[in-house]
Amino acid sequence: MNIAVELPGLALKNPIMPASGCFGFGREYSKFYDLHVLGAVIMKAATLQARFGNPTPRVAETSAGMLNAIGLQNPGVEKIIKTEVPFLASFSVPVIANIAGSTIEEYRQVAKAFEQTNQVAALELNISCPNVKEGGIQFGTHPQMAQKVTEAVKEATNLPVYVKLSPNVSDIVEMAKAVEKAGADGLSMINTLTGMQIHLASRKPVIANRTGGLSGPAIKPIAIRMIYEVKQHVSIPIIGMGGVMQAEDVLEFLLAGASAVAVGTANFQNPYVCKEIIEQLPYTLKQYGFNSVKEAIGKGIV
Amino acid sequence: MNIAVELPGLALKNPIMPASGCFGFGREYSKFYDLHVLGAVIMKAATLQARFGNPTPRVAETSAGMLNAIGLQNPGVEKIIKTEVPFLASFSVPVIANIAGSTIEEYRQVAKAFEQTNQVAALELNISCPNVKEGGIQFGTHPQMAQKVTEAVKEATNLPVYVKLSPNVSDIVEMAKAVEKAGADGLSMINTLTGMQIHLASRKPVIANRTGGLSGPAIKPIAIRMIYEVKQHVSIPIIGMGGVMQAEDVLEFLLAGASAVAVGTANFQNPYVCKEIIEQLPYTLKQYGFNSVKEAIGKGIV
Amino acid sequence: MQQELRIISKQKIARDTVEMVLENKSISQVTVPGQFLHIHVQGHMLRRPISIANVDASNYTVTIIFKILGEGTRKLSTYDVGNKIDVLGPNGNGFPLDNTTQASTLLVGGGIGVPPLYYLAKKLTEQGTVVTTILGFQSKEHIFYEEKFRELGNTIVVTNDGSYGEKGFVTNVPDEVLPTIDRYYSCGPLPMLKAVKERWITVPGYLSLEERMGCGIGACFACAVPTDDRGGYKKICQDGPVFTAEEVYLG
Amino acid sequence: MQQELRIISKQKIARDTVEMVLENKSISQVTVPGQFLHIHVQGHMLRRPISIANVDASNYTVTIIFKILGEGTRKLSTYDVGNKIDVLGPNGNGFPLDNTTQASTLLVGGGIGVPPLYYLAKKLTEQGTVVTTILGFQSKEHIFYEEKFRELGNTIVVTNDGSYGEKGFVTNVPDEVLPTIDRYYSCGPLPMLKAVKERWITVPGYLSLEERMGCGIGACFACAVPTDDRGGYKKICQDGPVFTAEEVYLG
Numbered sequence A, B: 001m002n003i004a005v006e007l008p009g010l011a012l013k014n015p016i017m018p019a020s021g022c023f024g025f026g027r028e029y030s031k032f033y034d035l036h037v038l039g040a041v042i043m044k045a046a047t048l049q050a051r052f053g054n055p056t057p058r059v060a061e062t063s064a065g066m067l068n069a070i071g072l073q074n075p076g077v078e079k080i081i082k083t084e085v086p087f088l089a090s091f092s093v094p095v096i097a098n099i100a101g102s103t104i105e106e107y108r109q110v111a112k113a114f115e116q117t118n119q120v121a122a123l124e125l126n127i128s129c130p131n132v133k134e135g136g137i138q139f140g141t142h143p144q145m146a147q148k149v150t151e152a153v154k155e156a157t158n159l160p161v162y163v164k165l166s167p168n169v170s171d172i173v174e175m176a177k178a179v180e181k182a183g184a185d186g187l188s189m190i191n192t193l194t195g196m197q198i199h200l201a202s203r204k205p206v207i208a209n210r211t212g213g214l215s216g217p218a219i220k221p222i223a224i225r226m227i228y229e230v231k232q233h234v235s236i237p238i239i240g241m242g243g244v245m246q247a248e249d250v251l252e253f254l255l256a257g258a259s260a261v262a263v264g265t266a267n268f269q270n271p272y273v274c275k276e277i278i279e280q281l282p283y284t285l286k287q288y289g290f291n292s293v294k295e296a297i298g299k300g301i302v
Numbered sequence C, D: 001m002q003q004e005l006r007i008i009s010k011q012k013i014a015r016d017t018v019e020m021v022l023e024n025k026s027i028s029q030v031t032v033p034g035q036f037l038h039i040h041v042q043g044h045m046l047r048r049p050i051s052i053a054n055v056d057a058s059n060y061t062v063t064i065i066f067k068i069l070g071e072g073t074r075k076l077s078t079y080d081v082g083n084k085i086d087v088l089g090p091n092g093n094g095f096p097l098d099n100t101t102q103a104s105t106l107l108v109g110g111g112i113g114v115p116p117l118y119y120l121a122k123k124l125t126e127q128g129t130v131v132t133t134i135l136g137f138q139s140k141e142h143i144f145y146e147e148k149f150r151e152l153g154n155t156i157v158v159t160n161d162g163s164y165g166e167k168g169f170v171t172n173v174p175d176e177v178l179p180t181i182d183r184y185y186s187c188g189p190l191p192m193l194k195a196v197k198e199r200w201i202t203v204p205g206y207l208s209l210e211e212r213m214g215c216g217i218g219a220c221f222a223c224a225v226p227t228d229d230r231g232g233y234k235k236i237c238q239d240g241p242v243f244t245a246e247e248v249y250l251g
């Protein structure tokens, strides 16, 4: 069974990759299994300078999901390039760098920095992080802003650029079209939905940042709907994510129009989940009558 | 323990009411318990003419939630007024009419019709139904449209008008402010999030209408966040809803800023849920140090 | 109407098919063939409609037979004897027995549509009605209750793959092997019901329909079925699941 | 590192407090006091971090003690003997034993911070360290393991409401009743840890911190704790949960 798939700049031996922020830089999960089995790895978001992130608590559990407001904690792009990228690259698995910034200039600089190493295969533009004060989500909820930052990054680098869309919008198709027009090579969707949980005893939000991003199976129907809608209006490929727990979910994303699938929150519950999904996927595809991943992409669109 | 609460046009003996579309017109649930215990009842959406609704399947199950695309099936406002309103009114419980339309004129006419009976206490303007082709959600995702329809209905009737907001927007506060400005007496939030599920074996969306509205505990964090944000920017009261299953959830909505709480999907799992929540609520309030419902409203806002 | 029923026996009776006998006083006394239980499965938002396959009023039991299809039925199949199941029911209208005892009646069931026909066959034969049954299954391994149906009357089993009985659909059974029938009852997947309705178009018949449900009691309009092409409808969970063949429009 | 542990005994040992003995070969051989298991509870998205309270290496068991606080621990408390628990672990660094056998060591535990101190006390006394323990509980009904701690050394119990021992916090215990101490170990809620750090500011000490966790293995940054006010940090699940009192900034 051929489960390989080809995306701009990414020759994936299988369509499964850990989602940004849910796998760190791979070190911890590399103790559970050989990361070489993965289709790719998306690194935790990088900013120009090191960031400490938000106060704790940073996570909360919800029904079939979780909230997080890590706040883009990371050691800064230089350190990531020096210590993390080479580690990941040693597994000979395509590395995708997730980049974030407060200004367009910051995005440009982080992108440029990653281009200088030849160990990063593609960029994922995080214009949708709901957990930081400036930048992040503003870029992700206004089509013109999204277009501008995409153009700037495309201009700054030759690496393929996947723009990660926020689901917190009235019109996801409009956003997708805007970044496609701006030259995006692919889309990544969806990021988290902004949510909140209130702690009854202390009478305040559980998450210190008040709001956090909702992820996990709770949001899968929203992800599937958005991918299904966007797929029909763009011609660039989509990396789908949001609530994937098992191989059946991967097939659902493929049917909706995703060409590859990222797994986030599920890693926390089952550190082996990406490996297990990769092993199961051929059987699941076969069970539902598919002979390859490619064959399934977009097949659920009626 | 005083669990009564006073909203424009609604003197509620408790803050709990079944959500629109999840309780029909009360007949079926009246076989399970005396509807008089309810704070109020929100009826299923009424349109000017009878509507058959969407093809089936109309529902699907998701993780901690469900999708529905009933498509506003209803016998039309006249028949509702003749046969359903008097039935509900017989329980001497305030009746809230949920009204929907494809045009502003339809909204006006339905509102006017309900005003003519003196058995309807308030209107809930459904400008957020994601499951119909025209009207519905367009009104709910554009502030100007929402403002217009609210103004038109306010002009057409003296009944208090609660506008039911859609969560499928980039900026919920903007929507809330627009309808407040237009004269809304209160807000109802949230309606469902647009979602989809794809059936693997048949390779097509489970819901015949393709997309459906996501409800249930899965969406509670989004509802809480939106109410928390909106509460700080409007001075009209909020009827909160989205994923309420138990009395603790009600308190969470109150803390976030809701003044009353509607229960939707939970009725399907447990037909007694509204009654049970009403019975439990005083104990829950007490457990967390509150002496009344009023005391808890907005107390989680920091 | 919402109750906890204790499982007093559980048995795998065919491939992916589980029979559970449940203890309950009230339901066992009032159930009409064709009614269903709306079953809450732990961790699942929506209840699952499952027909009542048999009733033993004197021992206060009701039997359900279900096929493991998705997550909900899989989970239900892990419940053990002694556990309790939270059900709403009996829901729906059920099959009218029409106790004209002389009538020659045909029952046509396919797959998970077979269970409610068993209790129906029992009730019909009890009142003296002569029953002929056609049962369709995917394959030999999926067959259940064949002997039990045989005890009640002439029974013909067909399989989709021909691994047992004739190969084909329930509607392929030739007229020669069937008696002249005055009435039929049928339960199974929609395409089967359509074919049944067409084949016995001149015979009065009852169809039990299936649809994805929300409330299961008539409040949510999830399970509407058109009664014509002009906007008329019935609710399967409340007005059905059994309808006369003429009153529903199967598209 | 991800394993299924069979429950071989389960006991309510205080109000809302459950002790479970779990069978496992590898974990029982390698655990250091202060490490935790990251426990998956059915139906819950996130795992729950629970300290290892005791280890019996020769019988291949590890013991956990947890308080029923919310939905997850409530569900865990319904697991029966014979059921298996899916855990990651042992996670975290654990308490350094510093085997200068002469040292007079103080252990200070509050509520659900008490469990890891028991295995620590055992290990310390095994190596000859003299241990004094202060345990704080909400009330008399919440007290557990008092006798077990007494067997290992001088033990002082205080309660918030004064229903047993002195009324007050662990840091209210007067100097007179305590030996001169060379080192302390503490685990409990943040305000308690702050007070402990302050009271024994001149004594080298170890604090075990608590925070809501995502991954529990160092990948998600949910559990970062500042090491200063200039952006330095450690991850509680990986670099901790035990830190020297100086290296963490408790705000």
Ligand SMILES: Cc1cc2nc3c(=O)[nH]c(=O)nc-3n(C[C@H](O)[C@H](O)[C@H](O)COP(=O)(O)OP(=O)(O)OC[C@H]3O[C@@H](n4cnc5c(N)ncnc54)[C@H](O)[C@@H]3O)c2cc1C
Binding pocket: B060, B061, C036, C046, C047, C048, C049, C050, C051, C052, C065, C066, C067, C068, C069, C070, C071, C072, C073, C074, C112, C113, C115, C116, C209, C210, C211, C212, C213, C241
């Ligand atoms: C009136 C009635 C009587 C039934 N009687 C029986 C019976 O006696 N034995 C039996 O095995 N099955 C019966 N079914 C079908 C049974 O309800 C489904 O097989 C079952 O709900 C599938 O649930 P699942 O969790 O395994 O599947 P999933 O696919 O996980 O279910 C997801 C959702 O879709 C619904 N769903 C999926 N398939 C069906 C279906 N065919 N009909 C209705 N809802 C569906 C489920 O209830 C659930 O809400 C009956 C259905 C109806 C409407």
Ligand SMILES: Cc1cc2nc3c(=O)[nH]c(=O)nc-3n(C[C@H](O)[C@H](O)[C@H](O)COP(=O)(O)OP(=O)(O)OC[C@H]3O[C@@H](n4cnc5c(N)ncnc54)[C@H](O)[C@@H]3O)c2cc1C
Binding pocket: A060, A061, D036, D046, D047, D048, D049, D050, D051, D052, D065, D066, D067, D068, D069, D070, D071, D072, D073, D074, D112, D113, D115, D116, D209, D210, D211, D212, D213, D241
């Ligand atoms: C390293 C470490 C060791 C611990 N050891 C023990 C122990 O031995 N015995 C014991 O009873 N408790 C211990 N705790 C606390 C225990 O993790 C929480 O009481 C438990 O997670 C609460 O889960 P719940 O489902 O009951 O509560 P809920 O409120 O339903 O939990 C919701 C979410 O918040 C998290 N959470 C809630 N309270 C805490 C808390 N105090 N600390 C961390 N996460 C929390 C849960 O893990 C879950 O993700 C320890 C915590 C840590 C960090």
Ligand SMILES: Cc1cc2nc3c(=O)[nH]c(=O)nc-3n(C[C@H](O)[C@H](O)[C@H](O)COP(=O)(O)O)c2cc1C
Binding pocket: A019, A020, A021, A022, A044, A045, A068, A070, A072, A098, A126, A129, A164, A190, A191, A192, A214, A215, A216, A217, A219, A241, A242, A243, A244, A262, A263, A264, A265, A266, D214, D220
């Ligand atoms: C703890 C956590 C941290 C995350 N950090 C990032 C991040 O740094 N950059 C980013 O683009 N997305 C981040 N995300 C979003 C995920 O990559 C993913 O889009 C989202 O969680 C939905 O997928 P899931 O449901 O499989 O988790 C984070 C999610 C979680 C749960």
Ligand SMILES: Cc1cc2nc3c(=O)[nH]c(=O)nc-3n(C[C@H](O)[C@H](O)[C@H](O)COP(=O)(O)O)c2cc1C
Binding pocket: B019, B020, B021, B022, B044, B045, B068, B070, B072, B098, B126, B129, B164, B190, B191, B192, B214, B215, B216, B217, B219, B241, B242, B243, B244, B262, B263, B264, B265, B266, C214, C220
């Ligand atoms: C089956 C179904 C039908 C609904 N019909 C309506 C409707 O007619 N009008 C409306 O305003 N909202 C309708 N809703 C939305 C609910 O009133 C409610 O806003 C939403 O379901 C969130 O609450 P819940 O999570 O408690 O269900 C419907 C929801 C469901 C599940």
Ligand code: FES
Binding pocket: C212, C213, C214, C215, C216, C217, C218, C219, C220, C221, C222, C223, C224, C235, C236, C237, C238
């Ligand atoms: S399932 Fe709700 S009306 Fe039939």
Ligand code: FES
Binding pocket: D212, D213, D214, D215, D216, D217, D218, D219, D220, D221, D222, D223, D224, D235, D236, D237, D238
């Ligand atoms: S919980 Fe994920 S880094 Fe500590």
